[in-house]
Amino acid sequence: MKPLRNSLLLALTLLAPAASAQTDVRELYQAKCAACHGGDRFGAIGPALLPDNLGRLGQAGAEKVIREGRPATQMPAFGAEISEADAKALAAFVYSKPEKTPVWGAAEIMATRVLTPAPAQDKPSYTADPLNLFVVVEGGDHHVTILDGDKFEPIHRFQSRFALHGGPKFTADGRYVFFGSRDGWITKFDLYALKVVAEARAGVNTRNIALSKDGRHVAVANYLPNTLVVLSANDLSVVKIFAAGDARGQTSRVSAVYQAPDRHSFIAALKDAPEIWEIATSPETPKVAPGFASADGGPFALRRMSTSEPLDDFFFDPGYRHLIGASRDGGRGVVVDLASGRETATIPLPGMPHLGSGVSWLREGRRVIATPHLKEGKISVIDAQDWSVVRVLDTGGPGFFMRTHEKTPFVWTDSFLSPKNKDLIQIVDKTSLEIVKTMKPAPGKTTGHVEFDRSGRHALVSVWEMDGALIVYDATTFQEVKRLPMSKPVGKYNVFNKINFSEGTSH
Ligand code: HEC
Known part of the structure; x- marks a missing residue:
């Protein structure tokens, strides 16, 4: 008996440090981190530290931040204060699931709301064309630059919420722009007064936002909690919260929400349930949106479209008659007819298409759609009438974004995800579908995300580094016109192209 007892004791002593390290990491977190990141890790003056929020940073990345801090921010370096093992344990801790699912309902959202109305003015406070502004999201130091799209000169720069996520959304008159952040903060910015006028935290982990066609409502797609939140665009007050999930009660994260302007509706992608949602944003919706199934038809009536599997990353054809979603395995595009709510075709798109950044144009009288692939150096060009694949082009590497404009004969793309060609920009002729130009705007540096000015004469390219x-290019000669230093300009958005739903950019 004795040896057995001894080995039991030994096993217990071996287990003990692990058990106490677990309690320690919580205590350590409460002592050193909670003041800035929140006792529940949902964020405070520092960002939320939850696995879905941290995403691509990775545990090793988190450990580095904990030990070295983030220069020029409030995140201190803890390397001198805590052991390597503790830094590792904290990194694992911030990647563990939160003990409790956040409760983030109307009361919590309303409690975060801050209104700072700007004085009334019916004209901008500057002389630049308000419809040719670019809103540049600088992810490096979490700022937004408002750029004059004719002179390519910044007219304003302000600190944003931490990690803006998904594209900003503009009211139809171009006056206001809405931002969503990774941690759920929605910011309403007045582009005439150049001021933040309202903020509210609509979720704990948010994917993106959409604005209704009438400009009256903002929809927020959340991972945490599993909700789709509708706010008043006027003052960001809560109008409606949908618990996301399918008709059988399977709860789901919402991976994205889109405005379907021709249908007066929001369309949402569910991450974990085989359903697509359509939400009426006007009493008109059932009249203008064939297939909208709701009998009551009032605003925010919900229509569920069942699919054979969860679909993600939507591309809509012009007119919003169809959507193409990516299958979960990343090998196919699935076409859903929005009138019937049925899947009508599948398109072989190996290598994980990035449909959300697909573009469309008329090629010899037929509409085509092009999408880059996240895992292969290819672009697929699809016929939007019969969904056949017209051409698969080889590029320098897997790309993330594609952009064009009604007034240019070219499509611009990157090789963003290629380890060796991440600095390439390639230009494709919209008719011949040949690559006509390959360039390296900043050798060795990650380069991508193109956006055109309102005239289509200039293309702006990001060097995606701290x-x-x-870089502003002449879109005809491909000559560099100007280079403006920016802190990781993750995205740029032209007011005119966005409010007119240009076929060459995402919405
Ligand atoms: C004085 C406030 C403060 C304290 C204390 C603090 N942090 Fe931070 N932390 C921040 C801020 C602010 C940021 C965002 C920095 C930036 O802008 O990149 C941050 C960023 C981070 C990030 C990176 C998040 C991301 O998404 O990139 C991690 C991880 C992190 N903190 C972990 C910790 C841990 C663990 C502790 C405790 C040991 C801690 N922090 C203590 C303020 C703080």
Whole structure:
């Protein structure tokens, strides 16, 4: 008996440090981190520290931040204060699931709301064309630059919420822009007064936002909690909260929400349930949206479209008659007819298409759609009438974004995800579908995300690094016109192209 007892004791002593390290990491977190990141890790003056929020940072990345801090931010370096093992344990801790699912309902959202109305003015406070502004999201130091799209000169720069996520959304008159952040903060910015006028935290982990066609409502797609939140665009007060999930009660994260302007509706992708949602944003919706199934038809009536599997990353054809979603395995595009709510075709798109950044144009009288692939250096060009694949082009590497404009004969793309060609920009002729130009705007540096000005005469390219830049190209000669230093300009958005739903950019 004795040896057995001894080995039991030994096993217990071996287990003990692990057990106490677990309690320790919580205590350590409460002592050193909670003041800034929140006792529940949902965020405070520092960002939320939850697995879905941290995403691509990774445990090793988190450990590095904990030990070295983030220069020029409030995140201190803890390397001198805590052991390597504790830094590792904290990194694992911030990647563990939260003990409790956040409760983030109307009361919590309303409690975060801050209104700072700007004085009334019916004209901008500057002389630049308000419809040719670019809103540049600088992810490096979490700022937004408002750029004059004719002179390519910044007219304003302000600190944003931590990690803006998904594209900003503009009211139809171009006056206001809404931002969503990774941690759920919605910011309403007045582009005439150049001021934040309202903020509210609509979730704990948010994917993106959409604005209704009438400009009256903002929809927020959340991972945490599993909700789709509708706010008043006027003052960001809560109008409605949908618990996301399918008709059988399977709860789901919402991976994205889109405005379907021709249908007066929001369309949402559910991450964990085989359903697509359509939400009426006007009493008109059932009249203008064939297939809208709701009998009551009032605003925010919900229509569920069942699919054979969860679909993600939607592309809509012009007119919003169809959507193409990516299958979960990343090998196919699935076409859903929005009138019937049925899947009508599948398109072979190996290598994980990035449909959300697909673009469309008329090629010899037929509409085509092009999408880059996240895992292969290819672009697929699809016929939007019969969904056949017209051409698969080889590029320098897997790309993330594609952009064009009604007034240019070219499509621009990147090789963003290629380890060796991440600095390439390639230009494709919209008719011949040949690559006509390959360039390296900043050798060795990650380069991508193109956006055109309102006339289509200039293309703006991002050097996606902390000491990055925005490079303005003449879209006809491909000559560099100007280079503006920027802190990781993750995205740029032209007011005119966005409010007119240009076929060459995402919405
Ligand atoms: C004085 C406030 C403060 C304290 C204390 C603090 N942090 Fe931070 N932390 C921040 C801020 C602010 C940021 C965002 C920095 C930036 O802008 O990149 C941050 C960022 C981070 C990030 C990176 C998040 C991301 O998404 O990139 C991690 C991980 C992190 N903190 C972990 C910790 C841990 C663990 C502790 C405790 C040991 C801690 N922090 C203590 C303020 C703080």
